[in-house]
Amino acid sequence: DTGVSQDPRHKITKRGQNVTFRCDPISEHNRLYWYRQTLGQGPEFLTYFQNEAQLEKSRLLSDRFSAERPKGSFSTLEIQRTEQGDSAMYLCASSLVPSGSWETQYFGPGTRLLVL
């Protein structure tokens, strides 16, 4: 499968615990995005990377959230001291952006987080 993959697919944790999610983008894609989606809403942008550089973070991304893409390939999203309001689907997407082209993003299957 050469699509975007995410691990784990489901995570149940207790409030206050730390969780880490992984995303493996399509191999040649240079841009990687993280989104959060709650029921009945569209995905909300959290952050994105161009290669290994984190170029933008949303106001939604509190200090408890941190994302990395150390080698410009896979990325991790960590949530520290989880809260019940963090329960959501966390989606990763990747795209290839040469200059002057239209950008389309391909999504992974998501990690569904439930904080008890």
Added chain:
Amino acid sequence: RKEVEQDPGPFNVPEGATVAFNCTYSNSASQSFFWYRQDCRKEPKLLMSVYSSGNEDGRFTAQLNRASQYISLLIRDSKLSDSATYLCVVNSGGYQKVTFGTGTKLQVIP
């Protein structure tokens, strides 16, 4: 005003019907536009890009109206398998990110 707005629906239409969704955006500098489809509890998947001249892919037609700042999606001859949520996506290049609408739910009924 939200950056991207959609009627959440649901739109309940009989098989074979034609249905259209609109999506309005607030940033006049927005550069690229897409429609994604999302099935229940699945990830969004690209349905089609939306070009200034309009584009068609089988039963699906997408249009862009820059003057009125909206995009549309027309589905002809609806199939049961078209039942899904359709997400409007707008890329405002200056923000280097895409903004999703909340989606319009379509239910095609036999």
